Amino acid sequence: MTEVSETKLAGIGVRHEFTTASGERVSVLSHRTGRRELAVFSKDDPDACSTVLHLSPDDTRTLSELLGASPVGEAVSAVQRLEGVAIDWIRLRPGSAPAGTTIGAGRLRTRTGCSVVALVRAGETVPAPGPEAALAADDVVVAIGTPDGLRQLRLLLEA
């Protein structure tokens, strides 16, 4: 990961800075109030910021999700660093065989070697669902396993 430096701003909050691979210096200022400021340093004056974004807590969440820092996204990048392990999102079409049953009923792990690590239902994430967790149409199954295993899992779930 890029090296991040931290500076305390007395009475205001904390500032984190790093330099991007292409050489721009970026700083993220976290106010005590929860507001954030995202600033890019100016090319002409390396001590000043040329662009500053003022982000409310909501804006911050939106931006960080767009940048791929959602909990699932973080898990993905963690998994992707492990050799031979892959992750996949599989949507259950309405009318597919597993919809309306449970994870355990399909004996998914036994048959494919893949683990279901999360279910995403109507935008909400159900982390680490047990075998009794119900599967419904339009659920997104997040599973990790070998690339081969995931291919088999996809066949089973889309059957």
Added chain:
Amino acid sequence: MIPLVAAASGDTALAFIEIGAVALVLSVLARLAGRLGITAIPLYLLAGLAIGEGGVAPLDVSADFIQLAGEIGVLLLLLTLGLEYGGDELRHGLRTGAGPGVIDAVANFTPGLVVGLVLGWAPAVALLLGGVCWVSSSGVVSKVLTDLDRLGNRETPAVLNLLVIEDLAMAVYLPVVGALIVGRGAADTTVTVAIALAAVSVILAVALRWGDHLSQLLAPASDEALLLAVFGLTLLVGGLAQEVQVSAAIGAFLVGLALSGSVQARAAAVVGPLRDLFAATFFLFFSFSVDPSDLVGVLVPAGLLAVLGILGKLLSGWVAARSAGAGTPGRLRAGTVLIARGEFSVVIAALGAATTDGAELGALAAAYVLITAIAGPLAAKLSDRLASRLVRTG
């Protein structure tokens, strides 16, 4: 039975009308200040001059109320100044900002002290004038830094650290001059100064070491209970400090320093609106008691001090930003943003109000704050243009 809601007598009705009208005028001024990108303090001072003795629209009925509200305003103002920084920030500020802090103190305190002595004032009052000239307005500085989007800049932590150092220095300076002002004989003065310093060291030590415990004690309170607890504690400690000849304002300041962590942030949030109301009254009352004809007499020393005060802050900002590794434009930005004086200067001048030179000190401080609080934000806005010219010619 005492009627709680008595039929308003003519006097009460008149007082309501006057106080209401004054509050409305202040609200317009606060909006105007926001539009101009400065704090409302200089405008409040001007309003006070207008309604005070010899002003354009003198008030008399509500003067008593305004005076008491103004005194509560000082306590709340200093409470929130103390609340601005936690123990961590104070310790960190001391470690990294002590060098520039000393230069800042010498460069900005000395002109005031010397001018006070040249004017033939008592040494204690000259010391007050030194303080008036010394301390930047942390309110104006953080507002200008935020408005001009400079919080991300390299020089900004150094600027903020300088404010922390000044805050800490005030914790020692205020009780000492407070004691010097009231002290009568040499022995008496020594005792009051000693008591003041002892009280301050105890509270500072408690704040830095055990502030967490006090904060934990207050933490479970609801916003309402917290507001009352902090308000009560501030007035109580302020009153006790006054009893031992340390100014009440200092007691309030130390209460602010003692609170830390999440309670610190919450207390600042709940006390904020109350502070705004009473502090506006304080600034109003301060210049309310300044005679506009005194103001004319101090214009020359005030102008001279303002020039020296601007140069002094340019120097201390330059040094602080250089130690943070900023280049010429950053150093100029740091210097200009620090020019504005405000709340502390007015509070310091108010400490000397009862002395023989108090009226002159008040007028001088009002003029000085007016000039620097308006010139500072303007200079800060222009500093980058100034820097590019400087770099090109230099």
